Amino acid sequence: MSSPFPRLCIVGAGAIGCTLAARLGTSGQPVSLLARGNTLAALREQGVRLTDLDGTHQVAVRAEADCAALGEQDLIFLCVKAPALAGLLPGLAPLIGPETVVVPVVNGVPWWYFHGETGRFANERVEAVDPDGTLAAALDPAHLLGCVVFITAEVEAPGTVRSGNPHLMILGEPDNRLSPRLEQVRALIEGAGIEARATDRIRDQLWTKIIANLTSNPLSVVTGATLEEIYGEPELRQVAGKILHEALLTAAAYGARVSIDPQSFLDLGAGMGAVRTSMLQDHEAGRPLELAAIGDAVLELAGYQGLAMPVTRDILTLARCRSRHRPA
Known part of the structure; x- marks a missing residue:
């Protein structure tokens, strides 16, 4: 056909x-x-x-x-x-x-x-x-x-x-x-x-992916960690979990339905294995990072709803700083 x-x-x-x-x-x-x-x-x-x-x-x-x-x-x-x-x-x-x-x-x-x-x-x-x-x-x-x-x-x-x-x-x-x-x-x-x-309901699915990117990509630039490490190692999982909760609140403010509960979300991420995020690959290759679309835009949407995302904002700041000071 x-x-x-x-x-x-x-x-x-x-x-x-x-x-x-x-x-x-x-x-x-x-x-x-x-x-x-x-x-x-x-x-x-x-x-x-x-x-x-x-x-x-x-x-x-x-x-x-x-x-x-x-x-x-x-x-x-x-x-x-x-x-x-x-x-x-x-x-x-x-x-x-x-x-x-x-x-x-x-x-x-x-x-x-x-x-x-x-x-x-x-x-x-x-x-x-x-x-x-x-x-x-x-x-x-x-x-x-x-x-x-x-x-x-x-x-x-x-x-x-x-x-x-x-x-x-x-x-x-x-x-x-x-x-x-x-x-x-x-x-x-x-x-x-x-x-x-x-x-x-395409925006429901958008938020699921936005949250997956937000909880992993900037943190991978800061730490050099894989998905398995970000979502599996207790210290990093705790940070990813804080970003996850901030992002879920913002998604809910826009009426989005994220069907995966927080613990299952983190477990699924850990189960992806030793995958390097696309942002970490870009960082290591000296390419521009998608921090505006993956991070800044979410902060903007949160701001429209009067919501603060302090942990997310701090990790984005650290990722941006590290990208500016990466070796030539």
Whole structure:
């Protein structure tokens, strides 16, 4: 059966982008990747290679550095870090047609968080992630499909990725409709061997992932610890637990339902094993950190509700300080 999205592009060829490309390509879906530098060269020469719980998958992809070379797409997965969005999103216009679906696969509070919301926060902007409105202006929100990704992967070499845990993606419309396109994208991902769920409450799932990132990523930069250590070692687990409770209170203030109880949440984190967070990987590689989207934006949302997050704020401060003083 032919794909409902014959023109599919993944923007960003890091750990998540390559995981998606490999799984989709293995299922027979034609995939284009927007990449650059050594990664672009590697993708053109050998395709994308993923080793996960199902084995090793190597597929040929079309790799380009220029949006104009790819032209209009039916489905786009934005697999880039939050700090790159402002410089990237306005330039993606050649990829986007009237019916193009855009799925941001990005950590942290999304710039579109308040889109489709009613009440006092209707169409507000999250200043921490979109301070001047660049992202909101660059893409009509009608194109957006919300996504929460639970994939732990690490780049071993350009275009080559390894993942040691199950893959899960949860998708939902920002206005919470169960639309036909939502089911089409869900089915496409499910057909690629990635567990995929559709929800009519995407912000509930967003908060679950936001809290997972918030309790682990900044703390990993401060300590150098893995998920197993952060959630398993008593001293670090205590700190992670304090951040967890602050974040759960903020999520509840926005009406989000986080279905996992705090102890189970911490136990699940410990069970992920010796995984280095994406932020720790970025810190060690000298790349910008996603502290604004993962941390500052949550503090901003808490502030709107009159809530303080003192432990979270302190850990973010320490992570930011350590990132400024890392070795060149």
